[in-house]
Amino acid sequence: MSSVGMRPxxxxxxxxxxxxxxxxxxxxxxxxxxxxxxxxxxPLVADRYxxxxxxxxxxxxxxxxxxxxxxxxxxxxxxxxxxxxxxxAFTSAYLNNHFAIPVFFCIPLAGLATAVVGFAFGLxxxxxxxxxxxxxTLAAQYILEDFFARSYWFTxxxxxxxxxxxxxxxxxFDSDRSYFYVVLAYTIVAYLLATNLMRSRDGRALVAVRxxxxxxxxxGINLTKYRTLSFAIAAFLAGIGGALYAHYLSVxxxxxxxxxxxxxxxxxxxxxxLGSILGSxxxxxxxxxxxxxMDAGTRALxxxxxxxxxxxxxxxxxxxxxxxxxxxxxxxxxxxxxxAHRWRQIKAYWKLYPFSY
Amino acid sequence: MNLxxxxxxxxLIVGALYGVVAMCFVLIYKASQVVNFAQGEFLLIGAWVCWxxxxxxxxxxxxxxxxxxxxxxxxxxxxxxxxxxxxxxxxVISVIxxxxxxxxxxxxxxxxxxxxxxQPFPKIFAVTSVNILGLPVQSVYVMSLGVSLLIxxxxxxxxxxxxxxxxxxxxxxxxxxxxxxGISVKQVFALAWGISAMVSTVAGVVVGVVNGVSSGLxxxxxxxxxxxxxxxxxxxxxxxxxxxxxxxxENLANFFDSQYLxxxxxxxxVPYYVMIVILMVKPYGLFGTEDIERV
Numbered sequence: 001m002s003s004v005g006m007r008p009x010x011x012x013x014x015x016x017x018x019x020x021x022x023x024x025x026x027x028x029x030x031x032x033x034x035x036x037x038x039x040x041x042x043p044l045v046a047d048r049y050x051x052x053x054x055x056x057x058x059x060x061x062x063x064x065x066x067x068x069x070x071x072x073x074x075x076x077x078x079x080x081x082x083x084x085x086x087x088x089a090f091t092s093a094y095l096n097n098h099f100a101i102p103v104f105f106c107i108p109l110a111g112l113a114t115a116v117v118g119f120a121f122g123l124x125x126x127x128x129x130x131x132x133x134x135x136x137t138l139a140a141q142y143i144l145e146d147f148f149a150r151s152y153w154f155t156x157x158x159x160x161x162x163x164x165x166x167x168x169x170x171x172x173f174d175s176d177r178s179y180f181y182v183v184l185a186y187t188i189v190a191y192l193l194a195t196n197l198m199r200s201r202d203g204r205a206l207v208a209v210r211x212x213x214x215x216x217x218x219x220g221i222n223l224t225k226y227r228t229l230s231f232a233i234a235a236f237l238a239g240i241g242g243a244l245y246a247h248y249l250s251v252x253x254x255x256x257x258x259x260x261x262x263x264x265x266x267x268x269x270x271x272x273x274l275g276s277i278l279g280s281x282x283x284x285x286x287x288x289x290x291x292x293x294m295d296a297g298t299r300a301l302x303x304x305x306x307x308x309x310x311x312x313x314x315x316x317x318x319x320x321x322x323x324x325x326x327x328x329x330x331x332x333x334x335x336x337x338x339x340a341h342r343w344r345q346i347k348a349y350w351k352l353y354p355f356s357y
Numbered sequence: 358m359n360l361x362x363x364x365x366x367x368x369l370i371v372g373a374l375y376g377v378v379a380m381c382f383v384l385i386y387k388a389s390q391v392v393n394f395a396q397g398e399f400l401l402i403g404a405w406v407c408w409x410x411x412x413x414x415x416x417x418x419x420x421x422x423x424x425x426x427x428x429x430x431x432x433x434x435x436x437x438x439x440x441x442x443x444x445x446x447x448x449v450i451s452v453i454x455x456x457x458x459x460x461x462x463x464x465x466x467x468x469x470x471x472x473x474x475x476q477p478f479p480k481i482f483a484v485t486s487v488n489i490l491g492l493p494v495q496s497v498y499v500m501s502l503g504v505s506l507l508i509x510x511x512x513x514x515x516x517x518x519x520x521x522x523x524x525x526x527x528x529x530x531x532x533x534x535x536x537x538x539g540i541s542v543k544q545v546f547a548l549a550w551g552i553s554a555m556v557s558t559v560a561g562v563v564v565g566v567v568n569g570v571s572s573g574l575x576x577x578x579x580x581x582x583x584x585x586x587x588x589x590x591x592x593x594x595x596x597x598x599x600x601x602x603x604x605x606x607e608n609l610a611n612f613f614d615s616q617y618l619x620x621x622x623x624x625x626x627v628p629y630y631v632m633i634v635i636l637m638v639k640p641y642g643l644f645g646t647e648d649i650e651r652v
Contacts, residue, residue, distance in 0.1 A: 077450050079457075124633065128640050131392045131590065134453055135582045136636050139629040146626040263457055270454055318469035325462025332455045333443045 020199045022192075039184055043177040051176040053288060058183035059244040061284040062190045064268040065277065066237025069194060071266070072274035073203070074230035075210030080121070080137040081238055081265040083144035086257030088114040088239025089246035090148065090155050093163035103166045103247055107186070110243040111236045117144075118235020122228040141262055148254035160253030163246040183244055190237060195277050197233075206230055207275075260321070267328045273338025282339040290327065291320050360616075364608040370498045372604020373505040377560045378577050379584040379596035380512060381553040387529040387591050388549035391441060391452050395460040396557060397578015402463060403429045403558025404565035404574055405471050411479055418479075422562060426555050433554025434547045441550070442543070464575055475571035501563040508556055509597060516593070525549060529591075583628035586635055589645020598643060603628050 013019040023029035043051060067081045092110035095101045101109065121140040128136060148155050155161055165174035166182050173179045197203045208216035209226050217223050246252045264287055272283020298316050331338065378396060385393045403425055410421035440459060444452050486495050516522040527535040528545045536542050561574055581596075584603045588595025610627035641647050 071450060075448075075450070077453060124636050128636055131449060131453070132586070132636060132640055134392065134449075135586055136633060138579070138582060139633050139636075142626060142629045143633070146622060149622065260461070263461060266454055266457070270451075274450070315469050318465040321465030322462050322469070325458045325460070325465065328458030329440060329455055329462065332447075332451050332458070333440070336447060336451060 022195050022199070036184075036188060040181070043180050048176050051180050053292065055176065055180055055183050055248055057281075057284050057288050058180075058187045059241045059248065060265075060268070060288060061241075061281050062187055062244070063238045063241030064265055064272070064284045065190055065194050065280040066234040066241070067265050068269045068272070068274065068276070068280040069197070069206070069237070070230050070234035071269055072276065072279075073198065073210060074206045074227065076122075076227060076230055077134040078137040078140075078231070078234065079134055079259070079262050079266070080139075080141035080144065081234070082257045082259070082261035083141045084114050084118055084235045084238035085242040085245070085261070085265070086148060086252075086254070087117055087144060087235075088242030089163075089252045089257075090161065090242075090254075091239065092243035093161045093246050093252055094154055096164055097161065103164055104168055107166075107240060107243040107247070111239040114239025114242070115232040115236035118238070119228055119232040122231025122235075138259075141259055145254070145258065148257065155252070155254050158253070160251050163250050163252055165250060166247050179248055183248070186240060186244060190240065191277060191281070194237075198277065202226070202229070210275075263328075264324060267324060270328060271331050271338055273340030276338065276340035278343065279338050279340030282343065286327075286339065287324075290323060294320055294323060361612055364612050365605065366494060367498075368605040368608030369601065370494075370502050370604070371607070372601035373502055374560050374564060374600070375577065375580050375584050375604050376597040376600025377505050377508050378557055379581045379588065379600040380509070380593050381557045381560075382578075382581045383585050383588075383591065383593050383596040384512075385549055385553045386585075387593070388525055389437075389441070389546040391456065392449075393553070394453065394456040395436075395463065395578065396553070396581050397575035398460050398463040398467075399429065399433065399554045399557035400561030400564065400577050401467055401570075401572065401574040402432065402561075403554070404561035404570045405467055407558070407562045408476060408478060408565060408570045409471075412476075425562070426558055429558040430551040430555040433550040433552070436554075437547045437550035441546070460575070460578070464572060468572055471570075473572065475569035475573070477569045478566045495567065497563070497567045501567065504559060504563055508559060512556075512593060521545075521548065580628065583632040586632050586640075586642055589642030591646055592642070592644035595642055595644030603631075606631060 023032065039054075042054065046054070063081065063085050066084075067078065070076050070078050088110045091113045092103070092106045095106045095109055096103050121137065124133070124136045165172050166179060167173065171178075173182050198207075205216070205221045205226050206229075208219065208221055209223060209230075213223055268283035268287045269280060270283070271286050272281065273279030294316065298319075335342065378400065381399070382393055382396045385391055385396075406428055407421050407425040410416045410424055411418060414421070416424070436459065440455060441452070444455055487499060488494070514522075516526055524535070524540045525545050525548070527538065527540055528542055532542055535545075560577070561570075564574060564577065580603060581600075584599035585596045586599070587602055588597065588599025606627055607624050610623040614623040635642065
C-alpha cells in the first residue's frame, strides 16, 4: 500500500486541476478508450466461452472494486463480501419476481438495498477497527448465510430463486452476446464512478482514514461517517455485481455465497493491488483465469504420468483451492503491492527507456 | 429436563475444547499480534497425521499421538518462520490474509491427501461410556475434559513459573522492551506458534476420536472467534472462559430451538449474534485489556 501515491521523479504538477485529472496523460486516456472499443467489438469475434469469462470478470470486478474501496482505500477489513454479493443477487431477483419491477431498475435497487445492509453491518466499524472489524465481518458472513438458508420467502430455499433476463424496451438480453454489453456498461460506469470518487473530497477523506485515522480526525474528517460510508459503498457495488450475476445465471441458489467466495474477493483485491482502481480489475482477471488455466493444464497433462500419479482429474477442485491459497500467500510475501504495482513498474521502465534513472 | 442436563454436559465438554483452541489462538495473538485464521487447520492436520500413524502405520496410540505432537510443533514453528516472519511490520490486513490463505491451502491439501469423508479412529477405550449424575457420558468425552484441564494447568504453570513463559509474557507486553532485555523475540514467536499448533493437535485428536476425522474439524478454528472475543482477545483465561460459554450457549440455543422455537440451525449462528453484540457493547470482552484511545 505504501507506494500507491508514488510518482516518478520529474513529475511536477503546477495546478490542482492537473493533479486531479482522471488520466494523467493523453496516452493513458487513449489506451482506455481503445480498450473499451475493443471490448465492445469482442462479441463479434469471441466465442461463447470467452464471452462468459468476460462477463464473469465484469460482475466480479464490480464487486472486487467495492471491496478495494473498503479494504484498499479506507483500510477497513471485510471478510463478508460474498454475503453482500449474494444479498444483491437475491434482492434483484426478489424485487423482479414479487413486485414486477423491470430488471433494468431492479439492479440499482438491489445495489441500494445491499448498501443499507452493508451500512448496518458497517455500524460496528464506527467503534471497532482492525482485527475486531475483521471478526465482526466474519460474523456478518455467517449471519447473512444463515439468513439465506432460512428465509424461503426471499431466496426460494434450497431450490433457489429464478431471475428473469435483463430487458430494455422489449428487447431481452438473454444471450451471452447481448448480456455482455449490459455488464460492460455497468463495469465502465462503476469504474468511472470509483475513479471520480477517489478524486473528490470524500475519496481523499477515505484515504486519510486509512493512512492515519487520528490525524484524519484532527483535520476534521468525521471518522464514523466515512467508515460506515465506505462499508455502504462497498456493499452497493457488491450488490450491483451480485444482481448482474443473478440475471446472467437466471437462477440463484444460496450455497455459493460462502466464506471461500469472500476470500476469493479478498484475493482479487490483494493480487490486483490494495488501493488501486485498475488493480481491482487486474486481480479479478487473474482470479477468473486461474481456474481456467488450471483446467487447461489438467487437460494438457491428462494421460501422462503426472496425471496418474496425482489423480488430477478427480482432485482438480482441491488443487484449485490450494492454488488460491498459495497465490494469496505468495503475493503477500513477494509482491504485496499486487499486479498494479508491477504494471506501474513496466510503465516507468518504458517511460525512462533506455536510461533506468 | 434430562435432555437439558445432557446438553449442558455436552456444552461443557465441547466448550472446554473450544476453550483450549481459543487459548492457543490467544497465545499466538498475544505473542505475535497475528490473528490466526488457520487455527482450525492445526486441529485438522494434527488429527489427520495421528489418524494416518495409527491406521496406516499401525503404531500404538500413545506413540502415534506423541509423534504427531512433535510433528505439529515443528510444523507450527516452520509456518511461523517461512510464512509469517517475512510479514512482520506489514499492515494487519496482509497478516490476516496470509493466515486465511494458509487455511484455504491446507484445508484443500488435507482433502486431497485424505479424501472428503470422515474417517473413524481405531478404538482406544475398552469402556464406551461412564455414568455421571445418572447420565451416560462417553468415556472419550471424560478423557477430553481431563485432557483439556491438564492442558490448562500446563499453560498456567508454563506462563507462571518457567523462564520461557516469562519471556513470552514480556514479549506480549512490550516487544521493544523485551528485545532490549535480551529476549529473542523471533524465538518467542516461533515457540508460540509451535506450542499453539501442538496443543491444537491434542484438541484435534480428541475431537477426531469422538466424531471421526473430517474437514469439519477446521470449523473449530472459526468457533474460536466468538470464544476469544467473548473472553477478550488478549486474555488466555478469557479464551478459556469464552470457549466454555460458547459451548454452553450453542447447546442452550439447540435446546430452546428443538423444544420451543423450531427455527433450525440456531446452534451454529447464535455464537455469532452474541459476538456482534459483544463487539458493539464491550469490544474488549470479559477479561481483555481495555484499550482506551482519546484524541
